[in-house]
Amino acid sequence: MTTQSDFTTEITADRTPDDVFMAVADLRAWISETITGDSTGVGAEFSFADQRITAAP
Numbered sequence: 001m002t003t004q005s006d007f008t009t010e011i012t013a014d015r016t017p018d019d020v021f022m023a024v025a026d027l028r029a030w031i032s033e034t035i036t037g038d039s040t041g042v043g044a045e046f047s048f049a050d051q052r053i054t055a056a057p
Helices: 017-025
Strands: 035-037 046-048
């Protein structure tokens, strides 16, 4: 089931699939906001909240 909140992209890199997956999956290395849950494996589930977007005025 696809919703407007889903995001899909394609990346081409001169690295092995494992190297690319580990770089992309290491969200804590490139997102400074709070991540709740596991983001380290295929099928892992996590939540991310950007306070600049979700905070009420």
